[in-house]
Amino acid sequence: MAIPHYRGVHFSGDTPEKPKITKALLLRILSYFRPYWKLLIVMLAAIVVTSALGVVSPLLTKDIIDIALPNRDIRLLVYYILLTFGTLVVLNLVTVGQSYLNTLISKRIIRDLRSEMFSHMQDMSLKFFSNVKAGEINSRINNDIGGIESIFSGTLIQIVQGVFIFATTTATLFYTNWMLALISLLTLPLFLAPTRKVGKTRWKIAGETQSKLAELTTLITETLNVSGTLLIKLFTREKDKSREFEKINEEVTQLGIREAVVGRWFFMTLQTFVALGPMLIYLFGGLILIKYQTVTIGGIVMFVTLLGRLYGPVNTFANIHVDVVRSMALFERIFQYFDLKSEISEKPDAVDVRGIKGFIRFEGVGFSYNEKSAVLSDITFEIVPGQMAAFVGPSGAGKTTITYLVPRLYDVTEGAVLIDGTDVRDMTLTSLRGQIGMVTQDTYLFNASIRENLLLAKPDATEEELVSACRTANIHDFIAALPDGYDTAVGDRGIKLSGGEKQRISIARTLLKNPGIVIFDEATSSLDSNSESLIQQAVEPLLKSRTSLVIAHRLSTIVSADVIFVVKDGRIAERGSHHELLQAGGVYKELYDKQFGAMYEAAD
Numbered sequence: 001m002a003i004p005h006y007r008g009v010h011f012s013g014d015t016p017e018k019p020k021i022t023k024a025l026l027l028r029i030l031s032y033f034r035p036y037w038k039l040l041i042v043m044l045a046a047i048v049v050t051s052a053l054g055v056v057s058p059l060l061t062k063d064i065i066d067i068a069l070p071n072r073d074i075r076l077l078v079y080y081i082l083l084t085f086g087t088l089v090v091l092n093l094v095t096v097g098q099s100y101l102n103t104l105i106s107k108r109i110i111r112d113l114r115s116e117m118f119s120h121m122q123d124m125s126l127k128f129f130s131n132v133k134a135g136e137i138n139s140r141i142n143n144d145i146g147g148i149e150s151i152f153s154g155t156l157i158q159i160v161q162g163v164f165i166f167a168t169t170t171a172t173l174f175y176t177n178w179m180l181a182l183i184s185l186l187t188l189p190l191f192l193a194p195t196r197k198v199g200k201t202r203w204k205i206a207g208e209t210q211s212k213l214a215e216l217t218t219l220i221t222e223t224l225n226v227s228g229t230l231l232i233k234l235f236t237r238e239k240d241k242s243r244e245f246e247k248i249n250e251e252v253t254q255l256g257i258r259e260a261v262v263g264r265w266f267f268m269t270l271q272t273f274v275a276l277g278p279m280l281i282y283l284f285g286g287l288i289l290i291k292y293q294t295v296t297i298g299g300i301v302m303f304v305t306l307l308g309r310l311y312g313p314v315n316t317f318a319n320i321h322v323d324v325v326r327s328m329a330l331f332e333r334i335f336q337y338f339d340l341k342s343e344i345s346e347k348p349d350a351v352d353v354r355g356i357k358g359f360i361r362f363e364g365v366g367f368s369y370n371e372k373s374a375v376l377s378d379i380t381f382e383i384v385p386g387q388m389a390a391f392v393g394p395s396g397a398g399k400t401t402i403t404y405l406v407p408r409l410y411d412v413t414e415g416a417v418l419i420d421g422t423d424v425r426d427m428t429l430t431s432l433r434g435q436i437g438m439v440t441q442d443t444y445l446f447n448a449s450i451r452e453n454l455l456l457a458k459p460d461a462t463e464e465e466l467v468s469a470c471r472t473a474n475i476h477d478f479i480a481a482l483p484d485g486y487d488t489a490v491g492d493r494g495i496k497l498s499g500g501e502k503q504r505i506s507i508a509r510t511l512l513k514n515p516g517i518v519i520f521d522e523a524t525s526s527l528d529s530n531s532e533s534l535i536q537q538a539v540e541p542l543l544k545s546r547t548s549l550v551i552a553h554r555l556s557t558i559v560s561a562d563v564i565f566v567v568k569d570g571r572i573a574e575r576g577s578h579h580e581l582l583q584a585g586g587v588y589k590e591l592y593d594k595q596f597g598a599m600y601e602a603a604d
């Protein structure tokens with residue numbers, strides 16, 4: 001079976017290729033507007049109104065110069081001025097509404113994209129998170145989705161607005177004087193010439209900036225947390241990390257400066273042409289006026305004013321080319337993530353299995369994390385309901401991996417894992433995982449209160465249930481003695497608690513969940529005997545009357561197991577009870593002698 005490879009996906013560090021603007025991509029982007037079509041129509045209407053009203057004021061200026069002033073008509077002059085003022089007031093009011101709608105729509109689309117990304121990421125498998133860099137996802141959600149906000153709030157609206165302004169303005173120009181209108185339009189191609197070159201350069205720099213920003217985010221995420229800081233402090237690597245940060249930070253700054261400078265030259269060129277336009281109008285308009293009298297002075301002034309409006313959209317179109325390409329690249333990066341399929345997916349006809357008995361069967365199971373080497377091969381065993389199975393074996397033998405296959409954190413590459421006779425791949429993920437409790441060695445707690453961490457297992461648990469689970473897990477007295485009791489914040493990853501306390505909270509959490517199957521990874525780190533016996537007492541009721549898979553390191557746990565599976569090199573090397581296995585004198589005996597023999601000799 002081909003294993004999907006996330007490393008194959010282009011992540012931030014990749015050199016950006018210029019994206020292809022395809023119809024499919026555009027349609028996909030536009031689909032995000034669909035829920036807001038009513039607001040869009042209102043906004044479009046507002047754009048039409050503002051574009052049309054925009055030409056009214058220059059037209060009135062023409063009449064002031066050509067009619068009111070030569071006729072010395074003060075009433076008409078005041079009338080035109082009031083009309084101009086009124087038009088501008090309406091225009092500005094509509095513009096405010098338009099920009100409000102614009103912000104509303106774009107912010108909501110960004111919200112939708114972020115939520116979609118978050119829930120999509122939650123569907124991704126452990127394999128995905130094992131392969132992706134810590135800051136990568138952060139960067140996609142913040143930098144990339146944040147980066148496209150401008151295309152929604154600015155670029156797309158500017159395109160639409162530009163089209164309307166261009167249409168209304170050119171129509172007015174041609175209506176007034178076709179010859180002068182033609183001259184005005186002829187100056188426009190001069191704009192577009194430098195655009196392409198600048199666009200390409202800016203695109204390249206923008207791509208580099210985005211990937212450097214992702215590097216920066218990764219560095220921050222990896223370094224500035226409890227584990228990262230601990231590592232850096234212990235190895236006294238603060239200066240190196242600061243230097244690394246400064247280097248990338250400087251690169252980002254340089255890129256930013258380059259991008260801005262490229263833009264500046266570009267704008268300077270545009271500004272020069274903008275200044276050239278009115279001069280040409282005065283020159284040719286003046287010539288037409290002097291020679292043919294087909295244009296009036298007011299007409300020429302109006303042309304100059306309208307030309308400013310015409311350059312506006314052209315300027316926008318010129319920049320849009322750059323912005324659109326940049327945004328398309330961001331969209332591609334976002335959609336690339338949306339298109340990643342989790343290899344652990346539910347079949348459409350998956351069954352909802354409730355109240356499982358807990359009969360577990362591994363049937364010729366093979367598994368590998370990657371194509372290179374198999375971690376598990378030909379694993380076959382059965383655990384009957386209520387039985388406690390201990391998995392023992394050397395480090396790296398594959399014990400943890402076996403337990404991961406039961407709740408489908410990974411899928412087998414060969415064979416099958418069955419619960420009560422049903423392949424786990426045929427069950428709904430909610431019903432499967434809802435009935436399996438896992439207490440790992442390294443307990444992860446969210447940076448929240450103890451209560452919130454416990455409620456993760458059962459959000460509607462009553463106070464009595466919480467206390468009862470914690471009493472059973474031998475942690476209630478400890479929690480109750482804390483100044484804030486159950487509302488005590490545990491810190492990042494539960495840093496404020498000891499390893500033993502965290503594991504007992506994890507046991508209480510699993511007790512609250514009350515699953516049919518329990519997976520317990522006993523701590524390898526040597527806890528003091530008091531802490532160890534507290535855990536021992538806590539875990540007993542959890543394992544009692546449930547089917548359990550225990551990765552066992554302590555002799556007492558191993559001895560009390562109903563069945564022991566000895567895992568070696570990804571295979572079940574031996575199986576049986578403690579005494580049977582000792583008598584067999586194989587791998588188990590060897591392990592026992594090495595791990596516990598010396599301990600007992602020393603104790604004698």
Ligand SMILES: Nc1ncnc2c1ncn2[C@@H]1O[C@H](COP(=O)(O)OP(=O)(O)OP(=O)(O)O)[C@@H](O)[C@H]1O
Pocket residue numbers: 130369370375393394395396397398399400401402
């Ligand atoms: N996410 C992963 N990607 C690739 N290889 C992995 C991954 N997790 C574990 N492995 C490899 O799979 C093998 C089995 O690991 P596993 O954690 O199942 O061993 P274990 O018997 O539980 O060891 P220990 O007792 O030390 O925890 C090891 O060689 C390990 O390097």
